[in-house]
Amino acid sequence: MTRRRAELVVAALLVLAALCAAGFVAVYALDAIPDQTQYLGLALGAAFLCVAGALLVAGRHLVVTEDGESEYGHPSPETAERLVDIGDETVAGIRRRRLLTGAAAVATTAIGAALLAPVVSLGPVFDLAAMARTPWRRGRRLVDEEGNPVPASAIQPDEFLTAFPEGADPEEIGSPIILVRLDPASLRLPASRRSWAPGGIVGYSKVCTHAGCAIALYRAPLFQPAEQPPGLVCPCHYSTFDPATGGTVVFGPAGRALPQLPLRIDRQGNLRAGGTFSGPVGPSWWGVRRGRATS
Numbered sequence: 635m636t637r638r639r640a641e642l643v644v645a646a647l648l649v650l651a652a653l654c655a656a657g658f659v660a661v662y663a664l665d666a667i668p669d670q671t672q673y674l675g676l677a678l679g680a681a682f683l684c685v686a687g688a689l690l691v692a693g694r695h696l697v698v699t700e701d702g703e704s705e706y707g708h709p710s711p712e713t714a715e716r717l718v719d720i721g722d723e724t725v726a727g728i729r730r731r732r733l734l735t736g737a738a739a740v741a742t743t744a745i746g747a748a749l750l751a752p753v754v755s756l757g758p759v760f761d762l763a764a765m766a767r768t769p770w771r772r773g774r775r776l777v778d779e780e781g782n783p784v785p786a787s788a789i790q791p792d793e794f795l796t797a798f799p800e801g802a803d804p805e806e807i808g809s810p811i812i813l814v815r816l817d818p819a820s821l822r823l824p825a826s827r828r829s830w831a832p833g834g835i836v837g838y839s840k841v842c843t844h845a846g847c848a849i850a851l852y853r854a855p856l857f858q859p860a861e862q863p864p865g866l867v868c869p870c871h872y873s874t875f876d877p878a879t880g881g882t883v884v885f886g887p888a889g890r891a892l893p894q895l896p897l898r899i900d901r902q903g904n905l906r907a908g909g910t911f912s913g914p915v916g917p918s919w920w921g922v923r924r925g926r927a928t929s
């Protein structure tokens with residue numbers, strides 16, 4: 635391969651690497667496309683393959699190589715001088731070629747952008763309010779899946795029920811809650827939440843604080859002595875939350891407690907919200923512990 639042709643091949647491979655890296659960023663941004671993960675891997679893998687190919691061609695055809703030999707194991711002054719010249723020649727030869735440096739800069743920038751793109755998934759930076767908003771507010775009635783009010787008497791010990799805010803979109807991440815009834819004497823809620831559990835009924839967000847799965851299991855020991863106290867369990871990675879202590883994490887990868895919803899019982903005996911959650915709902919993001927849920 636001639637030197638000129640090698641330069642063109644290296645530049646083309648670097649530009650191709652940049653295109654693949656840009657493709658990674660595009661696929662990452664359009665997260666609605668099917669098989670996104672596979673395309674992400676393909677794009678980044680192809681980018682690195684192109685870079686590897688470019689380095690191979692450059693190393694083989696563009697970098698000047700020459701063997702210097704010396705009888706005594708140390709290079710003679712002439713050989714040393716020649717080696718320095720070769721090095722200078724190599725660097726200068728590559729730098730001289732604007733095409734190559736330009737292509738390398740484009741590839742570096744695009745691959746850097748691809749590597750940094752996932753950082754945005756650590757969470758929103760500017761509009762945190764949207765993440766904290768929930769449809770719950772003081773006085774809002776709890777309804778079941780059919781939209782019927784939930785009487786406090788419907789919550790029996792050792793069972794759990796999913797409820798939603800009346801009139802709100804049940805699909806909203808802040809909508810579903812789980813209700814369980816505990817022995818009031820077993821509650822050890824934070825002091826500020828003493829009035830949040832009328833008759834021992836506690837309500838928590840149904841969305842796991844680990845990765846956002848639904849809390850779908852309730853561990854309620856039926857026989858004494860019980861080895862484990864009641865626990866709300868997420869079946870995805872088995873994060874377990876203690877409903878008696880404010881939804882604190884007792885097992886699993888979740889990093890923070892389930893947000894608790896204050897409850898009260900109205901004159902008709904139905905459950906209503908006493909306000910919004912104790913904290914932001916859903917999987918965690920950067921700074922979530924400083925956030926507050928809003929109505």
Ligand code: FES
Nearest residue numbers: 842844845868871
């Ligand atoms: S999403 Fe619940 S434990 Fe991982």
